[in-house]
Amino acid sequence: MSDVTPCLLEAEGIVKTFPGVKALSGAGLQVHAGRLVALLGENGAGKSTLMNVLSGVFPPDSGTIRVRGECVQFTDTREAQERGIGIVHQELNLIPYLSVAENVFLGREPRTWSGLVDFRRMEEETSQILKRVDLRVKPSELISDLRVGQQQLVEIAKALAADARVLILDEPTSSLSSHEVDALFAVVRELKAEGVGLVYITHKFEELAPICDEVVVMRDGERVGSGPLGEMSRERIVQLMAGRKSKELFQKTDTEVGKEVLRAEGISLPAHGVGRPFLVDKVSLSLKRGEVLGIFGLVGAGRTELLECLFGVHAGAASGEVFIDGERAFFRSPADAIEARLAFAPEDRKRDGLVLPMSVLENASLPTLEKSTRVGLVDTARESDFIRPYVDRFRVKTPSLRQAVVNLSGGNQQKVILAKWLATEPRILLLDEPTRGIDVNAKREIYSFIDELAKAGLGLVVVSSELPEVLALSDRVMVMCEGRKTAEFTRAEATPERVLHAALPDEANVLES
Numbered sequence: 001m002s003d004v005t006p007c008l009l010e011a012e013g014i015v016k017t018f019p020g021v022k023a024l025s026g027a028g029l030q031v032h033a034g035r036l037v038a039l040l041g042e043n044g045a046g047k048s049t050l051m052n053v054l055s056g057v058f059p060p061d062s063g064t065i066r067v068r069g070e071c072v073q074f075t076d077t078r079e080a081q082e083r084g085i086g087i088v089h090q091e092l093n094l095i096p097y098l099s100v101a102e103n104v105f106l107g108r109e110p111r112t113w114s115g116l117v118d119f120r121r122m123e124e125e126t127s128q129i130l131k132r133v134d135l136r137v138k139p140s141e142l143i144s145d146l147r148v149g150q151q152q153l154v155e156i157a158k159a160l161a162a163d164a165r166v167l168i169l170d171e172p173t174s175s176l177s178s179h180e181v182d183a184l185f186a187v188v189r190e191l192k193a194e195g196v197g198l199v200y201i202t203h204k205f206e207e208l209a210p211i212c213d214e215v216v217v218m219r220d221g222e223r224v225g226s227g228p229l230g231e232m233s234r235e236r237i238v239q240l241m242a243g244r245k246s247k248e249l250f251q252k253t254d255t256e257v258g259k260e261v262l263r264a265e266g267i268s269l270p271a272h273g274v275g276r277p278f279l280v281d282k283v284s285l286s287l288k289r290g291e292v293l294g295i296f297g298l299v300g301a302g303r304t305e306l307l308e309c310l311f312g313v314h315a316g317a318a319s320g321e322v323f324i325d326g327e328r329a330f331f332r333s334p335a336d337a338i339e340a341r342l343a344f345a346p347e348d349r350k351r352d353g354l355v356l357p358m359s360v361l362e363n364a365s366l367p368t369l370e371k372s373t374r375v376g377l378v379d380t381a382r383e384s385d386f387i388r389p390y391v392d393r394f395r396v397k398t399p400s401l402r403q404a405v406v407n408l409s410g411g412n413q414q415k416v417i418l419a420k421w422l423a424t425e426p427r428i429l430l431l432d433e434p435t436r437g438i439d440v441n442a443k444r445e446i447y448s449f450i451d452e453l454a455k456a457g458l459g460l461v462v463v464s465s466e467l468p469e470v471l472a473l474s475d476r477v478m479v480m481c482e483g484r485k486t487a488e489f490t491r492a493e494a495t496p497e498r499v500l501h502a503a504l505p506d507e508a509n510v511l512e513s
Contacts, residue, residue, distance in 0.1 A: 004032075005032045005033040005034050005035060005195075006032065006033045006068070007030055007031070007032050007033075007066075007068075007069070008031050008032060008033050008067070008068060008084075008165055008166050008197040009030070009031040009054065009065075009066070009067055009085065009166045009197065010028075010029075010030045010031075010064075010065070010066040011027070011028045011029055011030075011050070011053075011054060011063065011064070011065050011066075012028045012063060012064045012066075013026045013027075013028060013062065013063040013064060014026065014027045014028055014050060014053055014060045014062075014063035014065075015027075015060060015061045015062045015063055016049055016050075016053055016058070016060050016061055016221075017061055018437075022221060023046050023049040023221055024046050024049055024050055024053070024060070024063075024221040024222075025046075025220065025221040025222050026063070026221075026222055026223075027046055027050050027063075027218060027221060027222055027223055028063070028223055029050075029199070029216045029223065029226070031166050031197040031198070031199055032197055033165075033195045033196070033197050034192045034193070034194075034195045034196070034197065035192065035197060035198070035213040035214065036188065036192060036197075036198040036199075036200055036211050036212050036213050036214075037197075037198070037199050037200065037212075037213070037214045037215070037216055038200050038201075038202060038208050038212045038214070038215045038216070038229070039051070039199055039200065039201045039216050039218065040201075040202070040203070040215060040216070040217050040218070040237060040241065041217055041218035041219055041241055042203075042219070042241050042242075042298065042465075042467055042500065043298060043299065043465030043466070044465050044466050045218040045219050045220065045221070045241070046218050046220070046221040046222075047170075047201050047218055048090075048170055048201065049221075050218070051087060051168045051170060051199065051201065052087075053065075054080070054085060054087075054168065054199075055074075055077060055080045055085055055086070055087040055168060056074035056075070056076050056077040056078070056079055056080030056081075056085070057077060057087075059073065059074065059075065067083045067084070067085070078107075081162045081164070084163060084164055084165035084166060085164065085165075085166045085168070086158075086159025086160070086162060086164030086166070086167050086168065087159070087167075087168040087170065088152070088155040088156055088159060088167070088168065088169050088170065088172060089155075089170050090170045090171040090172075090174060090201075090299070092148075092151050092152065092155055093155065094143045094151055094154060094155065094158075095143065096142070096143045096144035097142060097143070097144060098142070098143060099139065099140050099141060099142055099143070100126060100130070100137060100138070100139050100140070100141050100142075100143060100146075100154055100157075101119070101122045101123045101126040101139035101140065102122070103143055103154060103158060104122075104126045104129060104139075104154065104157050104158045104161050105122050105125075105126070105161060106158075108161075108162065109122060110122050110125070122139075123139040123140060125161070126139035126157070126161070127139050129157045129160055129161050130153075130157055132157070132160060132190075133153045133156050133157050133160070133187045134153075134183065134186060134187060134190075135150060135153040135154065135157065137150060147180070148176065148180075149176045149179075149180030149183065149184070150180075152172055152176065152180070152184065153183070153184070153187065156169075156187060160191075164196070165195075165196060165197065166196070166197045166198070166199070167191065167196055167197070167198050167199075168198075168199045168201075169188075169198065169199070169200050169201065170201045171201055171202060171203075171299055171300075172184060172200070172202075173202070173204065173207060174299060174300045181207070185207075185210055185211055188200075188211050189210075189211065192211075200212065203298040203299060203503075203504065204504075204505055205234055205237070205504060205505070206505060208229060209229070212229045213228065213229060214226065214227065214228055214229060215227060215228075215229055215232040215237065217232075217237055217240040217241060219240065219241060219243065224240050224243065225237075225240040234504075238497055238500050238501060238504070239497065241500055242467070242495075242496030242497045242499075242500050243496075250444065250447040250472040250473065251472075252292075252451060252472060252473060252474075252475075252491075253451050253454075253455060255290045255291075255451075255454045255455050255475075256290055257288045257289065257290045257291045257475065258288055258289030258290050258457065259288060259289055259325075260286055260287070260288050260325075260326065261287055261288060261289050261324065261325055261427055261428055261459045262285075262286065262287040262310075262322070262323070262324060262428050262459055262461075263284075263285070263286045263287075263322070263323040263326075264283070264284055264285050264286075264309075264310060264320060264321070264322050264323075265284045265320055265321045265323075266282045266283075266284060266319070266320040266321065267280055267282070267283045267284070267306060267309050267310070267318065267319070267320035267322075268280055268281055268282055268283075268318065268319045268320055269302075269305050269306075269309055269314055269317060269318045269319075270317060271483070276482060276483065278302075278483045279302050279305045279483055280302045280305050280306050280309060280318070280483050281302070281482075281483040281484045282320075282484070283302075283306055283320075283480070283483075283484065283485045284320075284485065285461075285478060285485070287428065287459040287460075287461060288459060289427075289457050289458070289459055290454050290455065290457050290458070290459070291454065291459055291460070291475045291476070292450065292454050292460045292461075292462055292473055292474050292475050292476075293459075293460070293461045293462070293474065293475070293476050293477075293478060294462050294463075294464065294470040294471075294473055294474030294476070294477045294478070295461060295462070295463045295464075295470075295477075295478050295479075295480060296463075296464065296467060296470045296477060296478075296479050296480070296499055296503060297479060297480035297481060297503050298481070298503050298504070300482060301480040301481055301482065301483070301503065302480055302482070302483040302484075303432070303463045303480055304346075304347055304432055304463065305483075306480070307344060307430045307432050307461065307463060308344075310322060310337075310342070310344075310430060310461075311331070311334050311337045311342060311344040311430060312331030312332065312333050312334045312335075312336055312337040313334060315331055315332050315333055324340050324341075324342075324427075324428075325427075338367055338424060341424065341425065341426045341427040341428065342426060342427070342428045342429075342430065343421035343422075343424055343426035343428070343429045343430065344421075344429075344430040344432070345414070345417045345418065345421060345429070345430070345431050345432065345434060346432050347432040347433040347436065347463075349410075349413055349414060349417055350413070353413075353417045354405050354413060354416065354417065355405075356404070356405060356406035357404060357406060358404070358405060359401060359402050359403060359404055359405065360391065360396065360398050360400075360401050360402070360403050360404075360405050360408070360416055361380075361383060361384060361387055361401035361402060363405050363416055363417075363420060364387045364390065364391060364401075364416055364419050364420045364423065365383050365386070365387050365420070365423070366420060367420060367421070367423070367424050368386070368387075368423045368424055369383075371386050372386055372387075384401055386423070387401065387419070387423060388401065390419040390420075390422050390423045391415075391416070391419045393419065393422070394415040394416075394418050394419045394422075394449060395415065395445065396408070396412050396415045396416055396419060397409070397412050398412065409438070409442070410437045410438040410442070411438035411441075411442025411443075411445070411446070412442070414434060414435070414438055414442070414446060415442075415445075415446075415449075418446075418449060422453075426458065427458065427459065428458065428459045428460075428461070429453060429458050429459070429460045429461070430460075430461045430463075431450070431460060431461065431462045431463065432463045433463060433464060433465060434446055434450070434462065434464070435447075435464070435466075435469065436465075447472070447473060450462065450473055451473075454475075462474065467496055467499060467500065468496075470494075470499070471491075471494055471496065471499070474491060474494070475490075475491055476488060476489065476490055476491065476494075477489045477491070477494040477499060479499055479502035479503050480503070481502065481503055481504065481505055482505060486502045486503070487499075487502035
């Protein structure tokens with residue numbers, strides 16, 4: 001039992017709210033010396049948010065954190081590190097053009113008597129730490145010259161160099177080969193033997209048996225179940241992850257589905273450095289007029305990459321065939337896809353969907369500038385007249401079309417993207433995480449817009465990390481796991497449990513009791 005060893009870290013009643021989103025609603029867990037707690041839950045359950053709170057990335061709104069029984073309040077990550085809490089994020093946080101030793105001791109460099117960095121001592125101490133994690137590279141090697149799996153071990157070494165007694169690993173194997181996973185597990189077992197407590201976030205159930213002691217399941221920002229690994233079967237975990245309040249998010253309108261507008265056959269995209277050969281592996285799909293196809297999958301499923309392939313982003317690297325209205329299409333770039341009347345609202349709207357310093361008008365008119373030009377110059381009056389109906393249709397809250405889009409809320413920024421693409425008069429709309437980071441009211445508006453567009457005859461593909469959202473919006477649900485299509489359900493067939501089972505790797509049944 002977990003109470004045999006000392007409790008190193010305890011969190012109770014942790015609440016964290018971001019603008020319009022309550023990420024944590026009384027979450028908590030305990031971490032004991034020499035034991036590993038697996039933190040499970042679907043995308044958006046609050047796992048990473050809780051770990052960011054525990055590691056000092058941001059403070060909780062309320063709740064209690066205890067380190068070795070003492071209540072603490074972290075204002076930054078340095079304070080958490082000083083208390084012995086280290087975290088290895090899913091996105092590695094290393095500087096590629098510094099050496100291994102420089103990364104391990106970044107911000108804590110040993111000094112000579114004259115105040116200069118003591119490189120000799122730093123490399124000697126790094127060498128000892130690298131032996132501890134069984135990483136056979138030189139401290140002087142550049143991070144950019146290491147494989148992803150080796151970089152993962154450098155991250156762990158960095159945490160241990162700061163004397164971490166609690167180590168949080170967030171999806172640590174998402175980019176590792178099977179050999180590198182074995183090496184990581186050997187390090188985990190060694191750390192447990194040394195009395196380090198670990199928190200391990202994953203969606204790969206098959207990884208738990210060799211290293212895990214306890215399981216905590218989160219859903220909607222709360223801990224909904226926990227227990228020793230031996231008492232938590234796959235069926236029980238999936239049931240806890242999928243359980244929902246009976247009230248549905250949104251009531252979809254029945255629409256008349258027409259002819260097929262999009263068909264993709266055998267779409268593949270090679271991978272580099274992610275532990276598997278393909279990011280997208282021979283995926284086929286079809287879409288009809290007036291239909292919403294939802295695509296669900298967990299971290300690393302390849303959903304975004306699939307949409308990018310359909311939109312011509314990876315032309316030259318991707319393979320497979322795309323048919324529009326039954327005719328083969330060749331997209332050498334996104335411009336070709338736009339010409340074929342496809343539109344794509346990307347996952348990261350601030351990076352890929354908008355030019356933040358530009359105005360609402362300038363953003364919304366980017367794909368259709370030719371409609372607003374005279375003798376090669378943009379006629380701003382004509383541009384405003386053309387774009388305003390689309391901005392009005394999506395009820396964008398802005399003082400004027402000249403307002404910089406960076407000053408709008410997340411929901412209104414998303415509406416600008418929708419207005420921009422609707423102005424191209426698309427037949428097919430690809431939406432990647434259309435409601436990420438926006439408030440509840442804006443979400444409901446986006447759901448209504450999706451419904452309206454489907455009724456108007458568009459074909460829509462909606463990728464979402466929120467399972468209730470996919471189930472509420474979709475006529476059909478396609479499930480992906482590790483780059484492959486694993487299942488497809490009609491709206492009537494798609495239950496949370498069935499979809500989640502299909503989203504988990506096949507090997508997960510090793511936990512069946």
